[in-house]
Amino acid sequence: MLATLWAYRKWGLAGVAGLFFALIAGFFILDHLYPPNLTRYENTSDEMHAADGRLMRLFNVEDGLIRRQVSFEEVDPLYIHMLVAYEDKRFFDHAGVDIFALGRALWQAVRHGEIVSGASTLTMQTARLLEPRPRTLSSKLIEMFRALQLERQFTKREILEIYLTLAPYGGNLEGIKAASEAYFGHEAARLTPDEAALLVILPQSPTRLRPDRRAESAREARNKVLHRVADDIGLAPDLRDLALAAPVPNARHEIPVLAPHLAVRLVLDGLGGQMDTTLDYGLQRQLERLVKVRASDVHARASAAVLVVHNESRRVLAYVGSADFGDTDRRGYVDMVTAMRSPGSTLKPFIYGMAIDRGLVHAETHVRDEPRSFGNYAPGNFMDRHYGEISIREALVRSLNVPAVAVLDRIGPVAFTEELREAGAMLRLPGTEPAGLAVALGGVGTSLESLTELYSALASDGVLRPLVYLVDAPAVIPVKGEIMSAGTRQTIGNMLSDARPPEDRLPEAYQKRSRPVAYKTGTSYGFRDAWAVGYDADYTVAVWVGRADGTPLPGQFGAGTAAPILFDVFDRLPTGDAAEWARTPGDRRAFADLPPALKYFDRPERLMLAGAGHERLDIAFPRDGSVLELKDGSLSLALEANGGVRPLQWFVDGKPLMSNRWSRQISYTLESEGFYHLTVKDAGGQSVTVQVRAVSPARSR
Numbered sequence: 161m162l163a164t165l166w167a168y169r170k171w172g173l174a175g176v177a178g179l180f181f182a183l184i185a186g187f188f189i190l191d192h193l194y195p196p197n198l199t200r201y202e203n204t205s206d207e208m209h210a211a212d213g214r215l216m217r218l219f220n221v222e223d224g225l226i227r228r229q230v231s232f233e234e235v236d237p238l239y240i241h242m243l244v245a246y247e248d249k250r251f252f253d254h255a256g257v258d259i260f261a262l263g264r265a266l267w268q269a270v271r272h273g274e275i276v277s278g279a280s281t282l283t284m285q286t287a288r289l290l291e292p293r294p295r296t297l298s299s300k301l302i303e304m305f306r307a308l309q310l311e312r313q314f315t316k317r318e319i320l321e322i323y324l325t326l327a328p329y330g331g332n333l334e335g336i337k338a339a340s341e342a343y344f345g346h347e348a349a350r351l352t353p354d355e356a357a358l359l360v361i362l363p364q365s366p367t368r369l370r371p372d373r374r375a376e377s378a379r380e381a382r383n384k385v386l387h388r389v390a391d392d393i394g395l396a397p398d399l400r401d402l403a404l405a406a407p408v409p410n411a412r413h414e415i416p417v418l419a420p421h422l423a424v425r426l427v428l429d430g431l432g433g434q435m436d437t438t439l440d441y442g443l444q445r446q447l448e449r450l451v452k453v454r455a456s457d458v459h460a461r462a463s464a465a466v467l468v469v470h471n472e473s474r475r476v477l478a479y480v481g482s483a484d485f486g487d488t489d490r491r492g493y494v495d496m497v498t499a500m501r502s503p504g505s506t507l508k509p510f511i512y513g514m515a516i517d518r519g520l521v522h523a524e525t526h527v528r529d530e531p532r533s534f535g536n537y538a539p540g541n542f543m544d545r546h547y548g549e550i551s552i553r554e555a556l557v558r559s560l561n562v563p564a565v566a567v568l569d570r571i572g573p574v575a576f577t578e579e580l581r582e583a584g585a586m587l588r589l590p591g592t593e594p595a596g597l598a599v600a601l602g603g604v605g606t607s608l609e610s611l612t613e614l615y616s617a618l619a620s621d622g623v624l625r626p627l628v629y630l631v632d633a634p635a636v637i638p639v640k641g642e643i644m645s646a647g648t649r650q651t652i653g654n655m656l657s658d659a660r661p662p663e664d665r666l667p668e669a670y671q672k673r674s675r676p677v678a679y680k681t682g683t684s685y686g687f688r689d690a691w692a693v694g695y696d697a698d699y700t701v702a703v704w705v706g707r708a709d710g711t712p713l714p715g716q717f718g719a720g721t722a723a724p725i726l727f728d729v730f731d732r733l734p735t736g737d738a739a740e741w742a743r744t745p746g747d748r749r750a751f752a753d754l755p756p757a758l759k760y761f762d763r764p765e766r767l768m769l770a771g772a773g774h775e776r777l778d779i780a781f782p783r784d785g786s787v788l789e790l791k792d793g794s795l796s797l798a799l800e801a802n803g804g805v806r807p808l809q810w811f812v813d814g815k816p817l818m819s820n821r822w823s824r825q826i827s828y829t830l831e832s833e834g835f836y837h838l839t840v841k842d843a844g845g846q847s848v849t850v851q852v853r854a855v856s857p858a859r860s861r
Contacts, residue, residue, distance in 0.1 A: 196309050197291055201322050204229040205338075206432035208423040210441035211631060215341065217423035218415050219432075220332070226415070228337040229434065230324045232317045235336060235348045238393070239356040240320070245389040246360050248282040252316055256283040256307030283307040283319055285363075289326035327363040330370035331412075343371060345413040353395060354403035357385040371408040378408045418444050421481025421495040422629065436631045438475040443468065446732055447478045454725050455483035455490070455705065459713055464705045464722075465496035466729060467612045467627075471620040471700055474613075475628045478729075482708065491708035497609050500588055501689045501704065502602040504682025504718060505559045506611055509618065511600055512556055513644045513652045514576060515567045520761075523553045523651050524751040527563045527761040533849045535839045536814040537597050539565045542683070542717075551751070552761070553655050559681065564600040566762060570845050573599045584624040584639040586610040602684045611693055612702040614643070619678075619695035622649055651747050653678045656694075662724045675735050679726060681718030688712050692722035694730070701729045762845045777804030777846040779838065784850035788830065789857055795830045804842035811839040830854045 204227045208217040221227050232240075244251045250258050258281050280288075280303070287306035293299035310319055329339035336359055340348035344355055351359070361381040362369055371378035383404050390400045419439055426435050447466055455464040468478040481495040515521045529547045531540070539561045547560065555563035568576060573595040577587050588605035589595055596603060609627060617624045622642035644652070656678035679694025690705040690713075703722040707713060713721075751759065780800040782788065788795055801808055807821035812828060813836060819826040830836065833856060839849040 196287070196306055196313070200290055201325055203227070204325065206427050206435065208419070208426065208435040208437055210437060210439045210444070212441055214441045215416055216418040216437070216439065216441065216444070217420055219427065225332050225334050226338045227325065227334040230321060230335055230337045230348070232321055235324060236351040236356060238353065239336070239348065239351050239359060241393045242356050242385065242389050243360050244282070245392040246385050251282050254281060256281060256311035257304050281307060282323060283310055286310060286319055286323040289323065328366040329359070329362045330366040341415065342412045343409045352403065352406070353386065353399055354382065354406040357403065358382040358408060361385050372411050375408050375410050382408065417485070418448065419479045420485040421497065422479040425495065425498070426629065431630065437629055438477065438631055439479060440477045443478045443732060447480050447729060450725070450728055451480045452483050458705060458716055458721060459707070461490050461707055462705065462713060463490045463492060463496060463708045464703065464725065465608050466725065467497055467608055467702045468729060468733070469612055469616050469627060469700045471616050471695065471698055473628065474616060474625050494708040496704055496708060498607050499708070500605040500607055502684035503604070503606050503611060504602040504684045504689060504691050506680050506682035506691050506693055508556060508559065508564045508600060509652050509656060509680055510580065510614065510643070511564055511568050511571065511576060512552060513648050514571055514579065516648045516651060517645050518571070520570055521552050521567060522749065522754055522758045523551065523655055523747065524749065524754060525552045525758050525761050526550065526751070527552055527555055527566065529555060529560050529562050532562060532847065533839070534565060534569050534597055534847050535811050535841070535849070536837050539601060553658065556655050557658050561601055565597050566845060568597055568600045573597050577604065580643065582640055583643045585614055602682065608702050608704045612700055615693045615695055615702065616700040617643055618649055618652065619700050622646065647747060656680055661727060662719065675730060677727070677730055679723065681723050683717035686712045687714050687716055690716050690718045690721040692718050692726040694726050699733050701726055703729070777840065777842050777848050778802045779840055779848050779850050782838070782850065782852050786852045788852055788854050790830060790833065790854055791857070793831070795854060797828050797830060798825055799828055799838060800825045801840045804846055805844040807843055809841045813837050
């Protein structure tokens with residue numbers, strides 16, 4: 161203004177016009193060369209929400225600050241009216257700098273010899289929040305320039321959004337959303353007059369007026385706002401008096417920390433910002449408490465993890481990655497939902513399902529459960545107990561190891577693992593060796609997440625799909641079709657439903673609401689991992705219990721440790737269509753109704769049907785325990801087998817021999833001293849192994 165008067169007196173009207181256009185041109189040049197720095201506004205806290213919008217996890221930005229992105233619609237209009245009335249009455253009329261307020265401030269400063277009132281607009285305050293500077297005259301001039309820039313580039317609503325995101329509210333709080341949640345325990349979309357007035361005044365002096373530390377100062381400042389703006393915003397006298405009498409909050413509400421492992425995972429995957437998940441807020445809170453208590457009952461350093469999935473949509477309703485995220489003794493920071501562990505026996509339903517689909521067995525097919533060897537691999541049952549001739553159904557329900565290995569041996573462990581891998585399952589084999597029969601008992605790595613994907617496919621359409629964590633996640637096209645036919649899925653589900661619930665459960669007749677659950681447990685070698693995975697018509701639940709560092713927990717196994725948690729989780733879920741699902745039993749033919757080829761898996765009766773005669777497979781020569789003398793450092797043996805179903809396959813120390821597989825005799829040369837394991841397998845699944853020892857002539861005497 162002074163420059164304009166000076167130009168007018170010296171050069172007249174032309175001078176004024178020239179100076180005016182020079183100022184305009186200079187502004188646009190500077191505006192282009194030095195645009196506003198929006199870095200602080202763009203750097204806001206990543207926040208994760210439940211499906212109903214409630215906050216579950218909030219991350220800090222630089223210097224530990226909490227700065228939540230806010231939109232105009234997320235703030236109570238009462239606060240906006242109060243803010244403008246108190247801070248900048250002409251906000252919606254000026255262009256960033258209020259000339260009238262500036263002139264008044266200059267006149268009062270000259271008249272009184274000191275600054276009496278400020279002329280800072282909300283836009284200028286926003287500029288200062290974007291680029292904090294010392295309170296000097298040059299800083300004020302820069303703020304005025306920045307305010308003009310902001311007004312040119314943004315709407316009034318957008319400028320307010322920047323202010324509402326960056327304004328300080330005490331401690332590490334920036335922005336009205338963070339402040340409202342911390343001081344009042346709710347979002348800023350609904351504020352009472354006393355709450356709105358407190359949030360209006362706090363940014364003026366957030367340290368001096370912080371209510372949880374300076375309650376009286378905060379109350380006085382808040383009431384000053386209420387007295388000044390009540391008439392301007394039309395606040396009724398009775399509401400104003402209630403607001404004046406209201407106490408200020410004397411403590412901050414704790415920010416929720418729910419599903420922290422999922423939150424960290426999403427941020428690390430580049431999905432940060434506003435993360436709207438599929439999680440159920442109430443269920444997540446319940447299960448985090450449940451898992452913490454149950455893990456503490458197991459061991460002081462035990463952890464646990466739980467996933468709950470809606471079968472049809474594959475949406476994850478609860479994600480508990482450990483017993484306690486902040487417990488370093490438990491290594492609670494390790495996400496056991498994604499950790500690779502041995503799955504124990506939890507893959508057995510898929511072995512039997514694949515065998516049923518291939519016509520190798522039926523649920524009522526009889527199989528031998530007795531000590532036996534498969535080459536140099538001799539699995540045993542849990543507690544070393546065997547049941548003789550039983551059905552496939554009973555073998556699965558009892559989770560017997562020998563029958564599962566026998567069926568996997570018929571399918572082929574490589575064929576089994578590769579078929580699941582091609583469908584999308586995560587199975588990691590140790591080392592570079594191909595899959596072996598130990599896969600049936602947990603000799604492969606997988607995760608709780610991958611097991612949940614497998615079982616949710618088993619529970620629904622048979623198609624392996626990735627789990628869905630975000631509400632707006634795009635649909636994923638499955639890698640392959642069904643991993644199991646519909647009829648087989650029903651049969652497996654019916655078999656798994658026959659498993660008895662944990663011993664700590666009330667009998668079904670005494671339960672308030674019983675529900676059928678198809679479930680399978682598993683325990684990895686050395687009691688390192690206890691598993692339970694189950695499903696009904698609507699939900700799949702997966703549970704892992706163990707130590708994150710892999711230390712064994714002797715005596716803790718799937719049925720006794722993980723299964724009770726599984727049923728506790730199902731108790732917290734709606735029953736849905738469980739009764740209808742229970743009425744789909746699959747193929748329920750009795751043993752007597754099976755065709756002859758399906759009645760027995762590996763008994764002589766089945767071998768006879770295949771044309772093998774009555775004799776079981778046996779090694780006629782050499783006999784078990786034989787001591788054989790080497791001549792000239794070697795010995796040629798004529799290996800001979802009796803019985804069995806041809807073709808036959810011979811192995812020495814687990815390595816197959818090249819031979820005419822339709823012959824019962826082959827030759828093999830022993831070339832060094834030591835023990836040898838000689839094995840023969842037939843087409844019917846029988847296997848026999850003998851051990852011989854080769855010695856030099858001197859040692860044989």
